[in-house]
Amino acid sequence: MEPRSGCPINAAVEVLGDRWSLLVLRDVIFGDRRYFRALLTGSIEGIASNILADRLVRLVEAGILTRGTAMRGQRARYSLTETGIQTLPIIYALGNWGLAWRPGSDELRSRQQLMRDEGPAFIEELMDELRVRHLGAPPKPHDGPGPFERLDAAYAAASEQEHVD
């Protein structure tokens, strides 16, 4: 549409600076939600269907997601592009700030805590795994569980903890 300025920070804000786009990306990345219905019903913040439809169109237009070929009424699969995968550092930085400076529920904070503890190499590992899942890159062999498995394990452990008290 309208670039308000040539500033790279503004360029990012124009695409991602709203109350839903980054949360949709979060669910695609960390929840591996690839279909409209999965994103709609899986959203803990409760996104409306028209807002989700609008954001998916915008994210595709911005080159962050691609939409698999599907006719109207058919299931369309959304995948991250490399541009979309590269938003992970932004989401990581936001999550870290939220973790440090805002309250929140322990089980949802546990993943961010793990990412923070693991450091920058873990972000690279996550991005590599996203290239496997979304771009069809050849899988890299891990010794032990992959990065998303470790995140899920951290979440599961925190949920367990919640139920104990």
Add this chain to the structure above:
Amino acid sequence: MEPRSGCPINAAVEVLGDRWSLLVLRDVIFGDRRYFRALLTGSIEGIASNILADRLVRLVEAGILTRGTAMRGQRARYSLTETGIQTLPIIYALGNWGLAWRPGSDELRSRQQLMRDEGPAFIEELMDELRVRHLGAPPKPHDGPGPFERLDAAYAAASEQEHVD
């Protein structure tokens, strides 16, 4: 107001996820704009006065900025809190993404390019300097120009380049 969820990413998006808040912070951080009028007239994107007033109130409420004591009609000075200084990695990540994946004007991209080239230690250096400027921390001696001077020099060099052609 209303936390839509306990997710730390959502917590950050609720405070910073709009089209102006991060640009105001950018101008406070990189442009050292500390007063209402400086932020209003210095904004290259052209923020409206009521929007700026609203965002400043919200950023203060969120604990990101503090407002110096001033009556109505008096000049009020805004300063970053430690929470506000810690938004720098978010702004850096956004700028880096914008630099890599969106077009923009060369002179405005030059600062981000320098930050990217200098690496993570430079961000720490910038945050230390912000603590000096905004929190009254004792200045750290540099051998050579400080981080903001280097950014301004990069911008000046790029502007020069633009005028040559």
Add this chain to the structure above:
DNA sequence: TATAGTAGTTGCATAATACAATCACTCTTG
């Protein structure tokens, strides 16, 4: 006392967003 400047506020028009209900299409099942 006039003038300019600072930090907003108010009013109003337009645009964006949220929520609920509905639609068009496909796929499966009997």
Add this chain to the structure above:
DNA sequence: CAAGAGTGATTGTATTATGCAACTACTATA
């Protein structure tokens, strides 16, 4: 092939956000 469920939206309506201009209240300077 008709019924029913599932998918990916679209539509309608209400609320909220944004943009623009004018105005207020105060201060500092001349």
